[in-house]
Amino acid sequence: MTRLAVAVRLLTIQRALVRHGLDEFVRATHLYRPLRLLQLLSPWTWFARRRGGSRGQRLREALEELGPIFIKFGQALSTRRDLLPRDIADELARLQDSVPPFPGEEARARIESALGQPVGSLFASFETEALAAASIAQVHAATLADGREVVVKVLRPGMREVIRRDLDVLHQLARLAHRYWQPATRLRPSEVVTEYEKTILDELDLMREAANAAQLRRNFEGSDLLHVPEVYWDLCRRDVMVMERIRGVPIS
Numbered sequence: 001m002t003r004l005a006v007a008v009r010l011l012t013i014q015r016a017l018v019r020h021g022l023d024e025f026v027r028a029t030h031l032y033r034p035l036r037l038l039q040l041l042s043p044w045t046w047f048a049r050r051r052g053g054s055r056g057q058r059l060r061e062a063l064e065e066l067g068p069i070f071i072k073f074g075q076a077l078s079t080r081r082d083l084l085p086r087d088i089a090d091e092l093a094r095l096q097d098s099v100p101p102f103p104g105e106e107a108r109a110r111i112e113s114a115l116g117q118p119v120g121s122l123f124a125s126f127e128t129e130a131l132a133a134a135s136i137a138q139v140h141a142a143t144l145a146d147g148r149e150v151v152v153k154v155l156r157p158g159m160r161e162v163i164r165r166d167l168d169v170l171h172q173l174a175r176l177a178h179r180y181w182q183p184a185t186r187l188r189p190s191e192v193v194t195e196y197e198k199t200i201l202d203e204l205d206l207m208r209e210a211a212n213a214a215q216l217r218r219n220f221e222g223s224d225l226l227h228v229p230e231v232y233w234d235l236c237r238r239d240v241m242v243m244e245r246i247r248g249v250p251i252s
Helices: 003-019 023-029 033-041 045-046 055-066 068-078 086-096 106-117 159-180 189-203 207-218
Strands: 137-143 149-155 242-245
Touching: 003 045, 003 159, 003 189, 033 149, 045 207, 068 159, 068 207, 086 159, 086 242, 106 137, 106 149, 106 242, 159 189
Parallel strands: none
Antiparallel strands: 137 149, 149 242
């Protein structure tokens, strides 16, 4: 990704933060210091119509607007209630299960493209409305021809391109942090971004996730304590994963 493209994305992020009334937090970190002239000249800095709502709600909505990298960042933050004010932690927790889904018909098309058959031939029934949606993928309930209930996980469209772009931006922000933010020497943001990059790129390959789930199932085979859903390998591809549906309650 070119420096110009990174700069454009940084300004897009700044525009979203201004729109949600969060730009003061960015200015406080000095990470945008190299772009301060463009900030001052940007019309949205002065004339943007700021949205209402609590600070937690505005932060959540800004992260949703900025895309999967930022949603996952918010999800990770939401688990650290020891570090966050309660109102912000409560709002970020909504990112765990309330990410807007992409259209079900688009999910059907992606499944058919990945598996090379119509959804009607692959499943006895398929629910077009998403059962749940997350930042990287969403799941749909379905039934196999023999009546077994399954869930179908489908990668969001364009994810790899979006993730790659924003990882480049995160690397640039880490470099800016090293230069302009004193705590960076201790917190090592470049190393954090590199480790995060490895994790999130793995999440983009559902065959890898299927292999991990299958191994976990083998590890607990015969256990009375833990049931790991079965993976249906003949219906798994890099962008699609099908596994046994089980019902329960969130661990939280």
